[in-house]
Amino acid sequence: LEVIASVEPRIAEATRQELADQRGSLKLIASENYASPAVLMTMGTWFSDKYAEGTVGHRFYAGCQNVDTVESLAAEHARELFGAPYAYVQPHSGIDANLVAFWSILANRVESPYLEKLQAKNVNELTEADWESLRHELGNQRLLGMSLDAGGHLTHGFRPNISGKMFHQQQYGTDPETGLLDYDAVAAKAREFKPLVLVAGYSAYPRRVNFAKMREIADEVGAVLMVDMAHFAGLVAGKVFTGEEDPVPFAHLTTTTTHKSLRGPRGGMVLAQEEFAADVDRGCPMVLGGPLSHVMAAKAVAFAEARTTEFQDYAQRIADNAKSLAEGFLSRGANLVTGGTDNHLVLLDVSSFGLTGRQAESALLDAGVVTNRNSVPADPNGAWYTSGIRLGTPALTTRGFGHDEFDTVADLIVDVLSNTEAGTTKAGGPSKASYVVADGVAERVTARSAEM
Numbered sequence: 001l002e003v004i005a006s007v008e009p010r011i012a013e014a015t016r017q018e019l020a021d022q023r024g025s026l027k028l029i030a031s032e033n034y035a036s037p038a039v040l041m042t043m044g045t046w047f048s049d050k051y052a053e054g055t056v057g058h059r060f061y062a063g064c065q066n067v068d069t070v071e072s073l074a075a076e077h078a079r080e081l082f083g084a085p086y087a088y089v090q091p092h093s094g095i096d097a098n099l100v101a102f103w104s105i106l107a108n109r110v111e112s113p114y115l116e117k118l119q120a121k122n123v124n125e126l127t128e129a130d131w132e133s134l135r136h137e138l139g140n141q142r143l144l145g146m147s148l149d150a151g152g153h154l155t156h157g158f159r160p161n162i163s164g165k166m167f168h169q170q171q172y173g174t175d176p177e178t179g180l181l182d183y184d185a186v187a188a189k190a191r192e193f194k195p196l197v198l199v200a201g202y203s204a205y206p207r208r209v210n211f212a213k214m215r216e217i218a219d220e221v222g223a224v225l226m227v228d229m230a231h232f233a234g235l236v237a238g239k240v241f242t243g244e245e246d247p248v249p250f251a252h253l254t255t256t257t258t259h260k261s262l263r264g265p266r267g268g269m270v271l272a273q274e275e276f277a278a279d280v281d282r283g284c285p286m287v288l289g290g291p292l293s294h295v296m297a298a299k300a301v302a303f304a305e306a307r308t309t310e311f312q313d314y315a316q317r318i319a320d321n322a323k324s325l326a327e328g329f330l331s332r333g334a335n336l337v338t339g340g341t342d343n344h345l346v347l348l349d350v351s352s353f354g355l356t357g358r359q360a361e362s363a364l365l366d367a368g369v370v371t372n373r374n375s376v377p378a379d380p381n382g383a384w385y386t387s388g389i390r391l392g393t394p395a396l397t398t399r400g401f402g403h404d405e406f407d408t409v410a411d412l413i414v415d416v417l418s419n420t421e422a423g424t425t426k427a428g429g430p431s432k433a434s435y436v437v438a439d440g441v442a443e444r445v446t447a448r449s450a451e452m
């Protein structure tokens with residue numbers, strides 16, 4: 001930090017403060033974690049300076065021999081860790097990984113003279129008719145994914161996202177009674193809509209998915225099954241999700257981030273069956289620019305960590321702790337979407353406290369509990385205010401929290417929410433944003449969490 005401070009002291013100070021904040025609060029954001037010192041240090045090296053567009057052994061730049069070592073190792077570790085025939089470790093983030101997967105599916109499955117010429121590297125021969133074919137064929141494909149309010153991600157066909165614009169899209173939700181995925185309803189929708197791409201995976205669904213069933217649905221309608229395991233990759237790597245709950249053997253393509261439950265550097269990755277490998281390999285330059293070599297190196301380090309028995313134990317504790325957190329809420333009378341959890345996250349419906357998700361998120365933050373507001377299925381408050389709070393256990397499990405600590409976390413959260421009231425607007429009506437926490441509650445909760 002001293003080196004940074006000698007150039008831009010405010011950045012050094014913000015960095016110091018970030019460490020203090022992350023240590024001094026309860027980090028319950030389901031997509032966050034604490035990467036190991038080895039992972040963090042690997043990101044701060046000279047690989048950051050190196051350009052390496054292309055693939056291993058086929059770069060558009062000279063002098064990439066060490067990047068080749070790094071990328072090969074990261075891919076090899078990923079293949080072994082997840083039992084995947086092919087791994088592409090270049091995506092800079094989860095969204096990039098999904099874009100690479102979408103384009104490789106289009107390139108692999110859509111018949112168009114443009115794509116044939118592109119594949120044959122005859123881009124210069126493209127005629128106006130080829131471009132017309134491209135616009136028509138690529139712009140006419142269908143994608144079916146899980147809706148945002150049921151727990152899907154923006155990139156699974158949400159209209160405002162590019163995935164909802166580059167594809168004709170439809171969304172599947174969850175059963176309105178149970179909040180659970182209804183495979184028969186997904187199958188019925190797939191039969192009717194006949195998508196090219198069926199996307200499974202989620203950001204805020206607190207249950208496990210049967211990927212064998214999702215593959216059956218995809219096969220029945222001739223779709224490609226793409227699973228986005230960004231949230232639960234750590235549980236797959238740690239062998240908590242096995243058999244039909246492990247997406248890798250069932251999906252044609254599995255995408256992920258590397259920084260959530262997997263506890264690596266910020267980044268993305270695509271795992272693929274052989275038939276898609278060559279198309280995914282063209283992620284750069286089709287979708288991506290130069291890979292972040294320092295981050296690929298850190299991915300290799302994180303995958304090496306994730307293949308240990310210590311990591312398997314960690315992954316099991318993530319799931320056990322989520323159950324403890326859920327039980328802590330239920331025993332204190334709170335409502336959970338689907339009535340519980342069997343993965344790494346809990347979705348708390350805060351409407352019974354008379355609050356919106358936004359009010360709950362802010363009140364909790366005042367007490368040092370860092371969460372994010374999240375829609376619940378058919379949310380009456382929409383995606384901005386929401387009615388839920390999403391809570392994940394990966395980060396605090398890294399800090400060593402177990403059953404008792406997570407029971408206390410549930411107690412602290414219920415303490416804050418039951419002592420918070422919705423505020424009023426300037427016109428005197430009920431506000432969805434402002435809130436009032438009773439005196440002394442934030443201090444009490446902060447003091448209790450400091451002891452943990």
Ligand code: PLP
Pocket residue numbers: 031092093094095096153155201202203228229230231257267268
């Ligand atoms: N896919 C899922 C399921 C996610 O939850 C997220 C991020 O929250 C992403 C993709 C996007 O990841 P990134 O923020 O690295 O682009």
